[in-house]
Amino acid sequence: MDSKWQHGIGPDTDMDGASAPQEEERINPRAEHKLLLKLDAVFVPIIMLVYLSCFLDRTNIGNVKVAGMPEDIKASSAQFSTAISIFYATYVATETPWSVLLKKLTPRFLLTALCVVWSLTTIFSGFVTNVGGLYAARLVLGACEGGLFPGLNLYLTMVYKREEQAKRVSYLFVCAAISGAVGGLLAYVLLKMDGVAGQVGWRWVFWIEGVASIAIAPIIWFGLPNDPTNAYFLNEEEKRLMRIREKQRAQYMGSEDFSWDELWIALKDFKLWLSSAIQFCQNILLYGFSTFLPSIITSMGYGSLQAQYMTIPVYVIGGVSFLTLAYISDKLRVRGPLIAFANIFGIAGYILIICPTSNGVKFFGTFLCSIAVYNGPGLNLTWLNVNFAPHYRRAMAIGVQQSLANTAGIVAGQIYRTPPYVLGNAFSVGALVLVQLLIGWQWLYLRRQNSKKEKIESGEMEDTREVKTGDRELDFKYHL
Known part of the structure; x- marks a missing residue:
């Protein structure tokens, strides 16, 4: 293949659907592959480490729940469920502002x-002694963590092309799976510190995980440049290639200047609201499963410490399945059908847990659930990322989608209350059935929009659309 043709794309458009640069600015595929490997080698470990830390600090409340924290702070079952849910009040309220402000304040x-x-x-x-203190801590935690996931996700769109993103977004959700595995292992080890320095084990979980997280802050500061095209670890030739890639993605990235019009266009876009509804349903699984898996396993008859390490292989399967489907998704540029495929496993898994089967079968069901738990939200977020342009339109879409969808965390805290969690698991099955219909609707809507653009481009239909820029341009093809 001639090296001047990038990935076999023809002379008129690049893979983002934008007008391609001049021929002398084409990138040799081998050089670009080498550049991507270098970008991944530096950015991916940092981003994964940060999100791993974030998710550990968010979900460790599920580990300490089975270790006696509610009893020690005199919290009833309902109060502790409220403490889990209240986190999402500030989390969802801050996601859109942090997302829109990322460029202004700098990553x-x-x-x-x-x-x-x-x-x-x-x-x-770790110093909390009553329910009020736990409520306050969870509210502050939510307000801060609300900016991280949209921020990291938006940062990835500043570095990678549309057809490169599912794989990178998968790393974030793999971190959620890893955090479950690591969180269970850490909790198992740290809870054995019960009595050290006269402190109960669950306090050590908060203290040690918090100290580990704060050590990551300098890594973010020095590791993530505000301008990825001029990153400190790139040589001059690689920076030149990054500038060419930036030109190729001009339609996708758009102007650097803030625009209220772009925010408003995003809010009026029907595919944003469909995507948000899908993400809400998928997040009911994500938050219910990741927070309450130790409790779900305990309700099967296993001990609390045993439940901690039994979560590890479940999370591993969830992470590996997502890496696999994300790779396929980018390769084929197919999104919706793969989400629906992963959800089939989730439906089967929750049914096995709910039905009067043996504990071994129920535990096997958790492995099937993990496939839907991580693939669904991750691939759907990628589906949103690649179909919104330019930057501020996409920033608004990501923020709104995540804000609305993460209210599912409030629902998860209320439906998983008492063992054996039949309500929570049944609710999750219902969410999966509903989301399959929504995925089909979104897929048909986007296919219709692509068909409409083709008819306008060929002259079969008059172009009466109000917005014709960014992802509405005729040569911008939505990923299905």
Whole structure:
């Protein structure tokens, strides 16, 4: 294949659907592959480490729940469920503002500051003595962590092309799976510190995980440049290639200047609201499963410490399945059908847990659930990422989708209340059935929009659309 043709794309358009640069600015595929490997080698470990830390600090409340925290702070079952849910009140309220402000405040400053504050909050959670203190800590934690996931996700769109993103977004959700595995292992080890220095084990979980998180803040500051095209670890030739890639993605990234019009266009876009509804249903699984898996396993008859390490292989299967489907998704540029495929496993898994089967079969069901738990939200977020342009339209879409969808965390805290959690698991099955219909609707809507663009481009239909820029341009093809 001639090296001047990038990935076999023809002379008129690149893979983002934008007008291609001049021929002398084409990138040799081998050089681009080498560049991507270098970008991944530096950015991916940092992003994964930060999100791993964030998710550990968020979900460790599920580990300490079975270790006696509610009894020690005299919290009833309903109060502790409220403490889990209240986190999402500030979390969802801050996601859109943080997402839109990322460029203005700069990724380095914003993400570092948020990391410092949520880490300190985790440490202080270990000193909580009553329900009011736990409520306060969870509210602050939510306000800080609300900016991290949209920020990291938006940062990835500043570095990678549309057809490169599912794989990178998968790393974030793999971190959620890893955090479950690591969280269970850490909790198992740290809870054995019960009695050390006269303190109960669950306090050590907060203190040690909080200290570990705050140590990551300098890594964010020095590791994530505000301008990825001029990253400190790139040589001059690689920076030149990054500038060419930036030109190729001009339609996808758009102007650097803030625009209220772009925010408004995003809010009026029907595919944003469909995507948000899908994400809400998928997040009911994500938050219910990741927070309550130790409790679900305990309800099967296993001991609390045993439940901690039994979560590890479940999370591993969830992470590996997502890496596999994300790779396929980018390769084929197919999104919706793969989400629906992963959800089939989830439906089967929850049914096995609910039905009067043996504990071994129920435990096997958790492995099937994990496939839907991580693939669904991750691939759907990628589906949103690649179909919104330019930057501020996409920033608004990501923020709104995540804000609305993460209210599912409030639902998860209320439906998983008492063992054996039949209500929570049954609710999750219902969410999966509903989301399959929504995925089909979104897929048909996007296919219709692509068909409409083709008819306008060929002259079969008059172009009466109000918005014709960014992802509405005729040569911007939506990923299905």
